Amino acid sequence: MEQQTQQQIEDGGNNQAAGTNNRWAPTPPQLRILKGLYYDKGFKYPTPEQIQEICLHLKQYGQIEDKNVFFWFQNLKARERQKLKEFRNVPVGGSLDLNFGSTGSTSHDRSTDRSIDLNFGSRVGYGADGSIMEQRGEYHQEIETLPLFPMHGEDILGNMKTTSEGGGGYGGGSHISLELSLNSYRDADMA
Amino acid sequence: MEQQTQQQIEDGGNNQAAGTNNRWAPTPPQLRILKGLYYDKGFKYPTPEQIQEICLHLKQYGQIEDKNVFFWFQNLKARERQKLKEFRNVPVGGSLDLNFGSTGSTSHDRSTDRSIDLNFGSRVGYGADGSIMEQRGEYHQEIETLPLFPMHGEDILGNMKTTSEGGGGYGGGSHISLELSLNSYRDADMA
DNA sequence: AATATATGAATGAATG
DNA sequence: CATTCATTCATATATT
Numbered sequence: 001m002e003q004q005t006q007q008q009i010e011d012g013g014n015n016q017a018a019g020t021n022n023r024w025a026p027t028p029p030q031l032r033i034l035k036g037l038y039y040d041k042g043f044k045y046p047t048p049e050q051i052q053e054i055c056l057h058l059k060q061y062g063q064i065e066d067k068n069v070f071f072w073f074q075n076l077k078a079r080e081r082q083k084l085k086e087f088r089n090v091p092v093g094g095s096l097d098l099n100f101g102s103t104g105s106t107s108h109d110r111s112t113d114r115s116i117d118l119n120f121g122s123r124v125g126y127g128a129d130g131s132i133m134e135q136r137g138e139y140h141q142e143i144e145t146l147p148l149f150p151m152h153g154e155d156i157l158g159n160m161k162t163t164s165e166g167g168g169g170y171g172g173g174s175h176i177s178l179e180l181s182l183n184s185y186r187d188a189d190m191a
Numbered sequence: 192m193e194q195q196t197q198q199q200i201e202d203g204g205n206n207q208a209a210g211t212n213n214r215w216a217p218t219p220p221q222l223r224i225l226k227g228l229y230y231d232k233g234f235k236y237p238t239p240e241q242i243q244e245i246c247l248h249l250k251q252y253g254q255i256e257d258k259n260v261f262f263w264f265q266n267l268k269a270r271e272r273q274k275l276k277e278f279r280n281v282p283v284g285g286s287l288d289l290n291f292g293s294t295g296s297t298s299h300d301r302s303t304d305r306s307i308d309l310n311f312g313s314r315v316g317y318g319a320d321g322s323i324m325e326q327r328g329e330y331h332q333e334i335e336t337l338p339l340f341p342m343h344g345e346d347i348l349g350n351m352k353t354t355s356e357g358g359g360g361y362g363g364g365s366h367i368s369l370e371l372s373l374n375s376y377r378d379a380d381m382a
Numbered sequence: 383a384a385t386a387t388a389t390g391a392a393t394g395a396a397t398g
Numbered sequence: 399c400a401t402t403c404a405t406t407c408a409t410a411t412a413t414t
Contacts, residue, residue, distance in 0.1 A: 023394055023405070071395060078400070079393085085239045085400095214390050214409070236402085262391060269404070270389080 024068045029061035034072055044077055046070075215259045220252035225263055235268055237261075 026034065037043040037054070046054060046069070055069045217225065228234040228245070237245060237260070246260045 025394080025406095068394080072393095074399080075393065075395085082239065082400080216390080216410080238401095259390080263389090265402085266389065266391085268402090272403080273405090 024064060026064075026068075026072070027062035030058045030064060033058060033061075034069070038073070038076060044073065046073055215255060217255075217259075217263070218253035221249045221255060224249060224252075225260070229264070229267055235264065237264055 034054075037046075048066075051066050051069045051073075055064055055066045058064045058069070225245075239257075242257050242260045242264075246255055246257045249255045249260070
């Protein structure tokens with residue numbers, strides 16, 4: 001079938017089939033910046049305003065929307081957490097009947113290997129530090145502060161909060177001077 | 192993670208080098224057990240804990256990791272759905288069924304309903320209001336008579352975290368200053 | 383060998 | 399935020 005044999009999303013050329021392609025794919029520069037923020041800066045909890053800022057900036061490197069940035073951060077966080085969770089050792093107990101159909105031996109093979117205690121064990125939870133670090137609030141850098149676009153976090157799209165408006169939400173007109181620093185990037189995927 | 196940096200396959204030459212990717216392949220015993228769980232037991236939604244349990248057990252039959260088990264279930268589910276969808280797309284001639292709003296019979300788990308809303312206006316819960324609404328305390332694993340865990344059932348149920356946004360809302364101190372010392376060189380994107 | 387298929391792996395998007 | 403769905407990429411294996 002038409003399973004393979006397709007070459008889409010590329011970096012070199014932003015082939016936006018305008019309508020045919022629905023799923024966003026970060027261009028290398030966008031990915032580099034996003035990763036730089038997340039890993040190098042430890043910036044993991046962008047506010048809606050900051051998402052807009054980031055998105056606006058990333059638009060230079062290819063088509064992108066707020067929700068893409070939002071999802072990107074969400075997914076990365078979720079997957080890192082999930083990874084930790086899966087590495088965690090299972091408590092005890094568990095009697096999954098995995099021995100069906102086997103030959104005879106009706107004994108629990110796994111026996112007592114579940115006593116292995118890794119590094120986590122108890123602090124894998126949230127807020128227990130270690131897994132989730134926060135930088136919201138007043139996280140300042142002490143590197144070269146280079147203001148990219150000292151603009152005011154305005155409503156770029158004007159559709160962020162159509163439901164619960166009224167001003168009760170979040171401040172709103174808060175000026176955010178998003179300055180990014182990507183002196184060092186984490187990885188250079190692709191070879 | 193960086194795997195979709197594929198380049199044009201029309202280069203006509205050698206692409207894709209380095210074959211250090213050893214992808215897991217289930218051994219016969221492992222496959223038998225996995226299939227037994229999925230088909231015979233109807234066990235299709237393993238929790239992270241159960242994944243570990245299964246994985247640990249399968250280790251006796253060959254090298255395997257949690258993520259392998261995770262992906263195995265994910266793929267199997269996805270492909271069964273995909274298969275069903277293909278059959279459903281048979282050229283029916285002109286039988287356009289626009290029966291929206293009913294038929295609610297058989298399957299309607301929580302999918303197949305993809306509504307393409309590219310507007311992204313009010314749905315994406317940034318958690319702007321903070322506070323996680325509800326925390327699913329029940330998995331709908333319709334296991335027939337499989338006593339997965341006749342012991343405990345906590346963990347996933349207890350998810351209380353009130354430090355999700357920490358930053359004290361987005362309205363107030365969104366004075367995060369990142370930095371960006373990017374070189375304003377735009378690669379080739381955004382032609 | 384070239385093509386097709388099966389399936390492991392990755393990730394964007396969506397839901398509750 | 400945790401979990402799940404959908405689509406796609408990457409390969410090993412089967413088929414011709």
